Amino acid sequence: MTSIKIAVVGLGRMGKRHVHTLLYRVPRAQVVAVCSSDASEIEWATSNQEYKDFGIAVYDNYDNMLAHPGLQAVWVSSSTDVHACQSLAAIKRDLHVLCEKPLSTDLAEAQSVVDAARAKPSLKVMAGFSRRFDASYRDASLKVFDKKAIGSPFMVRSNTCDLRDDTGFFVRYAARNGGIFVDCAIHDIDLSLWFLDNPKPKACWAAGTLQHHPELKDLSDVDNAVGIVEFWGGKIAYFYCSRTQAHGHDVCTEITGTDGKVMVNVVPKRNNVVLADSLGLRHEVQPEYWERFEDAFAVEANEFVSAVLKDTEVPLPLESGIMVMKIGQALQHALLSGEVVRFDESGERLH
Amino acid sequence: MTSIKIAVVGLGRMGKRHVHTLLYRVPRAQVVAVCSSDASEIEWATSNQEYKDFGIAVYDNYDNMLAHPGLQAVWVSSSTDVHACQSLAAIKRDLHVLCEKPLSTDLAEAQSVVDAARAKPSLKVMAGFSRRFDASYRDASLKVFDKKAIGSPFMVRSNTCDLRDDTGFFVRYAARNGGIFVDCAIHDIDLSLWFLDNPKPKACWAAGTLQHHPELKDLSDVDNAVGIVEFWGGKIAYFYCSRTQAHGHDVCTEITGTDGKVMVNVVPKRNNVVLADSLGLRHEVQPEYWERFEDAFAVEANEFVSAVLKDTEVPLPLESGIMVMKIGQALQHALLSGEVVRFDESGERLH
Amino acid sequence: MTSIKIAVVGLGRMGKRHVHTLLYRVPRAQVVAVCSSDASEIEWATSNQEYKDFGIAVYDNYDNMLAHPGLQAVWVSSSTDVHACQSLAAIKRDLHVLCEKPLSTDLAEAQSVVDAARAKPSLKVMAGFSRRFDASYRDASLKVFDKKAIGSPFMVRSNTCDLRDDTGFFVRYAARNGGIFVDCAIHDIDLSLWFLDNPKPKACWAAGTLQHHPELKDLSDVDNAVGIVEFWGGKIAYFYCSRTQAHGHDVCTEITGTDGKVMVNVVPKRNNVVLADSLGLRHEVQPEYWERFEDAFAVEANEFVSAVLKDTEVPLPLESGIMVMKIGQALQHALLSGEVVRFDESGERLH
Amino acid sequence: MTSIKIAVVGLGRMGKRHVHTLLYRVPRAQVVAVCSSDASEIEWATSNQEYKDFGIAVYDNYDNMLAHPGLQAVWVSSSTDVHACQSLAAIKRDLHVLCEKPLSTDLAEAQSVVDAARAKPSLKVMAGFSRRFDASYRDASLKVFDKKAIGSPFMVRSNTCDLRDDTGFFVRYAARNGGIFVDCAIHDIDLSLWFLDNPKPKACWAAGTLQHHPELKDLSDVDNAVGIVEFWGGKIAYFYCSRTQAHGHDVCTEITGTDGKVMVNVVPKRNNVVLADSLGLRHEVQPEYWERFEDAFAVEANEFVSAVLKDTEVPLPLESGIMVMKIGQALQHALLSGEVVRFDESGERLH
Known part of the structure; x- marks a missing residue:
């Protein structure tokens, strides 16, 4: 196993950049799918030549994306209010998750993601505090x-x-x-x-x-x-x-x-x-x-992918975001x- | 009238520096006296060749210094607890005063200096907020x-x-x-x-x-x-x-x-x-x-002396220190x- | 055609870095082979797990490497004295060439590479002046x-x-x-x-x-x-x-x-x-x-690969290196x- | 002897600044005279209140200025073509000289000033290489x-x-x-x-x-x-x-x-x-x-004056300017x- 199949949910400014990072700087990640609930983002993605070249499927339904054949991991880059539920859904399907900070603005909801991740210790679940990288x-x-x-x-x-x-x-x-x-x-x-x-x-x-x-x-x-x-x-x-x-x-x-x-x-x-x-x-x-931390996002993504491939600890404990x-x-x-x-x-x- | 006769009270680190500033950078001020209540400072001053060259009298008693013939202004550079009383004594003798900040750590006492100064509008009384210069x-x-x-x-x-x-x-x-x-x-x-x-x-x-x-x-x-x-x-x-x-x-x-x-x-x-x-x-x-603000002290002293000589407003109102x-x-x-x-x-x- | 097969000749400090750049930052290049005439470099490469993961063949003979199945381009990163002959050999086999500067310290030899490249205008031949990127x-x-x-x-x-x-x-x-x-x-x-x-x-x-x-x-x-x-x-x-x-x-x-x-x-x-x-x-x-210009090398490689894939001009004319x-x-x-x-x-x- | 009587010749931009430096930053120098051959500079100087306050005589004839009662030193700040002859004239009258660089653009003429100074070792003659200070x-x-x-x-x-x-x-x-x-x-x-x-x-x-x-x-x-x-x-x-x-x-x-x-x-x-x-x-x-080296000019002037008063070596040998x-x-x-x-x-x- 030398690479993982990953999908990105959310195609706002940061979601597009995360796809770019995965394509250009994370050779052990293969972007197989993206997902958005925004019609203009879907249109942008389906007409994107680069996405076609790299064989990236475009979904407008998150559950469908999670069912993409062979999918192993999800980068949650949607708006904050759905970070937790999307992370929970991915965990439920035994997918590794890299979730943009914060998990939730509701502490109980954030804790529920931490608890779900703890219940499946084989999964790598990490919150993206990019400056750490x-x-x-x-x-x-x-x-x-x-x-x-x-x-x-x-x-x-x-x-x-x-x-x-x-x-x-x-x-x-x-x-x-x-x-x-x-x-x-x-x-x-x-x-x-x-x-x-x-x-x-x-x-x-x-x-x-x-x-x-x-x-x-x-x-x-x-x-x-x-x-x-x-x-x-x-x-x-x-x-x-x-x-x-x-x-x-x-x-x-x-x-x-x-x-x-x-x-x-x-x-x-x-x-x-x-x-x-x-x-x-x-x-x-x-x-x-983005200009300040572009390199950090690439390091973060590579370290997350490496933790998945080598089954090692993610570099940043998920619960640290709670405090x-x-x-x-x-x-x-x-x-x-x-x-x-x-x-x-x-x-x-x-x- | 092209220069004023000035004395410095307090010969700690800053007092010595103020004498230096007056000698080297304020040609319209003539340092005629210094005063300290500290024996070692007095000893240092009385044996100082430069002070002799420039004819500076050394006093160990503040009231005596205030009575120095022809004295027109005092730079109060003693410890904070005597700023107010020394300023008041100088004002009482109709001497212009440049007092190191703060006038007092007691607001009522500080206000008493402001009041005394207001009562003699012909006197120039200023608190030394050096960064302003x-x-x-x-x-x-x-x-x-x-x-x-x-x-x-x-x-x-x-x-x-x-x-x-x-x-x-x-x-x-x-x-x-x-x-x-x-x-x-x-x-x-x-x-x-x-x-x-x-x-x-x-x-x-x-x-x-x-x-x-x-x-x-x-x-x-x-x-x-x-x-x-x-x-x-x-x-x-x-x-x-x-x-x-x-x-x-x-x-x-x-x-x-x-x-x-x-x-x-x-x-x-x-x-x-x-x-x-x-x-x-x-x-x-x-x-x-001192190294950061040496020039500012020279500007401050020249502007204070100029306000005295030309009878203009001091550059900084005395009461601003109260707030x-x-x-x-x-x-x-x-x-x-x-x-x-x-x-x-x-x-x-x-x- | 969404990517090209490329080989790197020379596995000194820079050759290894160029392989890294191609793997990590140039998704449209597939590194299929490396070559060195140095025994210790060969040994290092054959035992390198990452090279195995990415399926990189290791050659100790340059001509054999040029014959690697499907090879389309060569990055010449050997010592300066063989830049020209290795570039010429690659051009002869109709391979695109990205050659480290300078083409040669002998002006006539450098010109011979320029001439060979001009004779095959469909080939992309570029000298690597990395600061340009x-x-x-x-x-x-x-x-x-x-x-x-x-x-x-x-x-x-x-x-x-x-x-x-x-x-x-x-x-x-x-x-x-x-x-x-x-x-x-x-x-x-x-x-x-x-x-x-x-x-x-x-x-x-x-x-x-x-x-x-x-x-x-x-x-x-x-x-x-x-x-x-x-x-x-x-x-x-x-x-x-x-x-x-x-x-x-x-x-x-x-x-x-x-x-x-x-x-x-x-x-x-x-x-x-x-x-x-x-x-x-x-x-x-x-x-x-390397630390100063790592990003520039990635841009250079991506632009070279893009010129090959899109059949556009290389960003820097080969002959500019002669002057x-x-x-x-x-x-x-x-x-x-x-x-x-x-x-x-x-x-x-x-x- | 705690101060010297000094004159400045040349009242261009730098001459005026040298007077300012002497007045404001060199308490052991007393500016007694200035001199210029330029009518507008003379007019400016004669109407200058500060010069009046400090009792500075204004001359339009250099020889007359050299004869100013009690004059001990000259700061030559005229144009380069008269540096040497004005320095020589001052040396002839046993006056100390601080001459702007260079002594002359004619090496023989410059050497003549060095020779004249050497002939009167009790005089302090210095060329003003301000950056040294x-x-x-x-x-x-x-x-x-x-x-x-x-x-x-x-x-x-x-x-x-x-x-x-x-x-x-x-x-x-x-x-x-x-x-x-x-x-x-x-x-x-x-x-x-x-x-x-x-x-x-x-x-x-x-x-x-x-x-x-x-x-x-x-x-x-x-x-x-x-x-x-x-x-x-x-x-x-x-x-x-x-x-x-x-x-x-x-x-x-x-x-x-x-x-x-x-x-x-x-x-x-x-x-x-x-x-x-x-x-x-x-x-x-x-x-x-001037803004970059104002402090240096003050140090230079004080050190020159100190060398005169204490009869010590000038900080910079005159002949160093020849090379x-x-x-x-x-x-x-x-x-x-x-x-x-x-x-x-x-x-x-x-x-």
């Missing part, structure tokens, strides 16, 4: 944990700031995703748990503002927010999320320890080009997270209520 | 306010992170200065008020940790802290203060607006030198704020209590 | 030619500086490659012709030094050299080549025009990580050109003789 | 010589690139200054001698181009040029000079050694401000060398003739 974050991890380059890490600052999207598309999208701290900061929260060695939250608070998208008010959300999470044991993380950056997709993380600091992408750059002209010296910034979601929801609650949200020493939310 | 912050102001380069500013991130001082000197010093948010973040708070156009605080929260200086616990302080201030009108500032950086004095500020962001000193550098060797490419960072102190104390309270501190719409603290 | 150089080209961002380009500075290799391997390798300006600067010369719009050389001079490898003296070479090429029409390029950098593989290019300058990789970085510690702020640099080689050899002559080498207005060398 | 170059020196951070230095790259001046003023100015390699590169040549430890030149070559100022052709000059100097002993320096940069005054130096590289100002910045907007991230560059000029003239000859200029092992030019 990024070369720079991995190098940061090497420096922090293997080389002890910064002593004991105690503070994380992490930002996820998107380029302003004046089409308003993101607003409709965001409405299904649990608010800015769940939708934007989830990776940052995950990074803080990684680099602070899985501390338990103690308290959090947040503040937000509406600068470009007043329509978010009715959706109980904001377009810019900052939040602090205090952990038990004297560790702290703080976050800035924004939907309205003028200069590009700006995602940076700083991990401060007792003897130093590791900085990841504090000065974002699209490439190695600098232009010197009458405005001075300038460089461009990636427009969105991330708890913290994201607490920050969102703090943002909307103005109150501090507190946790007990086991990390259980107190109110 | 820094070329980069002024350029940032030009971009934000004059050129409208970032649209409407709504968020400020600002850090004051000191190089770790293993001598413990700072701990004794800090005990007199009101805690980390009052001592360290006061400039950052001032900058946030400047760049957000004097908003009124609405609520704040903070979290801190002790990483190197457990002895601070007894002094109700921490060595690293982050805090968020939410202002009325949808503006936000957040701060990181640290006493324990490994790499140098790291002071940066980001002002985010609706159309862009201005970043000041986000990548701190000691000078223009980069060393490439087997570790990669590296540059050094200023060890302390800075209110916010600093609220953050410190939030840090120690774990509770949100709230303000009414006029910026008055509610509890 | 790098995202940053392509963005530079976009800025220079499409956006006219720097006015009229008239000067190029370009460096190829390798990390010091104390194993001495490179010295033996270099002996076969025509000297530092032919071996190292060939890409820089190619870039200068690209960005200066194919000017004709007028004169050149160079100077070099031996700092780490005195043994190069007997091979008529140096380990560090700088050279200037003056072109007809007032354009200039200058180069620095080094075999002895302490900090990594440092390849940068600056294109100066009448209204600005485009800089590519002037501050080399391995990734997005910066470490702040007691030495200041530092980042690492790529150790060799690059002429200039490289003239610089090497100037370096060794100390004399200026001059060219007539058609770019023919005068002596 | 720059904090970054001094830090580079510390790293190279004291810390041996780069092993043995063997190569220097150094640029002096001026912002384009469309007023044409510089052309008229340049005509008196010996050509681009003498006028622009003189500091770079000086730096190469400094950091390569005073090697003797062996050969040099150069190429230039006219991009913005065709009128320079009649003056036997160019507006952009590159040159290489090979030194005896395997050391090399290469230079790029430009009058036509779009982005600012760009002066950088790289010193490469056997174990590393020191880079000075490779990424020029006006201040610590970065603007992020729809164009990406950008910073400004100093418009001219700098020899190399500059050789490069200019190579540029215009297209021929290599060679030197014997003692550094004497051969033809």
Whole structure:
């Protein structure tokens, strides 16, 4: 067995990119099918010459796709509200699952996927926290944990700031995703748990503002927010999320320890080009997270496929996403209520 | 009248530097006297050849110094606990005053200086918020306010992170200065008020940790802290203060607006030198704020002297420091209590 | 026809990497065979599980490999001295060829490959100037030619500086490659012709030094050299080549025009990580050109394969390498003789 | 004796700045007089309130200025063609001299100043190579010589690139200054001698181009040029000079050694401000060398004054400028003739 048959469900921006990643960068994965419930996506896929060349079947019904002959794995890249049920359906059919984060914005539903996966330990089920596979974050991890380059890490600052999207598309999208701290900061929260060695939250608070998208008010959300999470044991993380950056997709993380600091992408750059002209010296910034994390998605997909082929552990435990979601929801609650949200020493939310 | 006779009180690290600034960079100021209550500082000053060359009298009694023949102005550079009384004494004698920030950690006492100064409008009384005179912050102001380069500013991130001082000197010093948010973040708070156009605080929260200086616990302080201030009108500032950086004095500020962001000193550098060797490419960072802000102190002193000579407004209203102190104390309270501190719409603290 | 069968000849460092690129990043290429004349490389390849998984045949005889059933294309990645004869043999068998630069260090031999390729216009024959496929150089080209961002380009500075290799391997390798300006600067010369719009050389001079490898003296070479090429029409390029950098593989290019300058990789970085510690702020640099140009090799291979499949022009004319080689050899002559080498207005060398 | 009485001759851009430096940053110098032969400069100076405040006499006759009561030193900041004769006149009157570089574009004349100074060893006579006093170059020196951070230095790259001046003023100015390699590169040549430890030149070559100022052709000059100097002993320096940069005054130096590289100002910045907007991230560059080297001029002036007051050696031997000029003239000859200029092992030019 040198390759696996895989299907991608969801053909939005990311779904198409995942198909591309699988075709171009994951030689041990054979994309045999894609699926979408969106008519325009189906039309786009059925007329796509590349999909024909590579023999990719196009489905408009998820159950039918799961029945594709020989299918072994599914990459769930649909909207967040169906992540859990699609993952559960695939698990039921004994298919391996790589599911985009988060499993669900409902903690009980997310837990149900974790439970279903545990019940079938031979299946590989993983949530896609793509930054965990990024070369720079991995190098940061090497420096922090293997080389002890910064002593004991105690503070994380992490930002996820998107380029302003004046089409308003993101607003409709965001409405299904649990608010800015769940939708934007989830990776940052995950990074803080990684680099602070899985501390338990103690308290959090947040503040937000509406600068470009007043329509978010009715959706109980904001377009810019900052939040602090205090952990038990004297560790702290703080976050800035924004939907309205003028200069590009700006995602940076700083991990401060007792003897130093590791900085990841504090000065974002699209490439190695600098232009010197009458405005001075300038460089461009990636427009969105795809450009920043394209390589990470390829590593993630290859490692997932390798875990399936070699029957090894997936690189990231599925349940780690649950605590991330708890913290994201607490920050969102703090943002909307103005109150501090507190946790007990086991990390259980107190109110 | 082309120059003024000025004295410096306090000959700690900063007092000595202020004398140097006056001698080397403020030709219209003539340093005629210095004063200290510390015997070793007095000894140092009386044996200093440069002070002899320039004819600087050395006093161990502040009142005597104030009576120095022809004295016109005083630069108060003593410890924070005597800033107010020394400023008041100078004002009483009709001397112009440049007082290091803050006027006092006691709001009533600080207000008493403001009141005394108002009662003698012919006197120039200024609190030394040195960053206001820094070329980069002024350029940032030009971009934000004059050129409208970032649209409407709504968020400020600002850090004051000191190089770790293993001598413990700072701990004794800090005990007199009101805690980390009052001592360290006061400039950052001032900058946030400047760049957000004097908003009124609405609520704040903070979290801190002790990483190197457990002895601070007894002094109700921490060595690293982050805090968020939410202002009325949808503006936000957040701060990181640290006493324990490994790499140098790291002071940066980001002002985010609706159309862009201005970043000041986000990548701190000691000078223009980069060393490439087997570790990669590296540059050094200023060890302390003197190296970062030496030029700003010279500008500050020249502008203060010019205001005296030309009888013009001092560049920074004395009372602006009061709101800075209110916010600093609220953050410190939030840090120690774990509770949100709230303000009414006029910026008055509610509890 | 949706993919081509391709073989790689030469299994040194780069040959192995090219196989990897074809497997992992070029879905329309099927690697069916590899070939080496080196026993240890053969042994390595025959025992390689991945090669077995993907069904790659291993040959120790180049002619036999060319006879592999269904083979359509060859990637020549052997040592420079056999580039030409292996390319000619492949062309003779009507196989498409992607040949590593340079075709040959002998201009007549290089021309013979160009002639053979011209005689079979249906074949795609390309020399691998990988930097032409790098995202940053392509963005530079976009800025220079499409956006006219720097006015009229008239000067190029370009460096190829390798990390010091104390194993001495490179010295033996270099002996076969025509000297530092032919071996190292060939890409820089190619870039200068690209960005200066194919000017004709007028004169050149160079100077070099031996700092780490005195043994190069007997091979008529140096380990560090700088050279200037003056072109007809007032354009200039200058180069620095080094075999002895302490900090990594440092390849940068600056294109100066009448209204600005485009800089590519002037501050080399391995990734997005910066470490702040007691030495200041530092980042690492790529150790060799593979890390810098891995993506470019994937683009190059995909574009070559696409040209074969779609029967379109290869992205880079084969003959463009001839002028690059002429200039490289003239610089090497100037370096060794100390004399200026001059060219007539058609770019023919005068002596 | 705690200060000296000094006069400045020449009130062009730099002369005015030197007066400012002396007034604001050199407390042990008392500016007693200025002198110019230009009527508009005289008018400007006589109506200048600051000059009045500080009691500065304004002369239109150099000899009269030299006779100013009590005058002890002169800062020669006139045009290059009168540097030597004004220095000689001052020396004749037993005045200390700080003369802008170069002493003369005529080597014999320059030597006559050196001889005159040697004949009066009690006088302090110094040529103003301001970069020698720059904090970054001094830090580079510390790293190279004291810390041996780069092993043995063997190569220097150094640029002096001026912002384009469309007023044409510089052309008229340049005509008196010996050509681009003498006028622009003189500091770079000086730096190469400094950091390569005073090697003797062996050969040099150069190429230039006219991009913005065709009128320079009649003056036997160019507006952009590159040159290489090979030194005896395997050391090399290469230079790029430009009058036509779009982005600012760009002066950088790289010193490469056997174990590393020191880079000075490779990424020029006006201040610590970065603007992020729809164009990406950008910073400004100093418009001219004054902004880059203002601090260096203050250090230079203070050290010169200190040498006078304490009767110590000037920090830079006067004769060191002679070799700098020899190399500059050789490069200019190579540029215009297209021929290599060679030197014997003692550094004497051969033809």
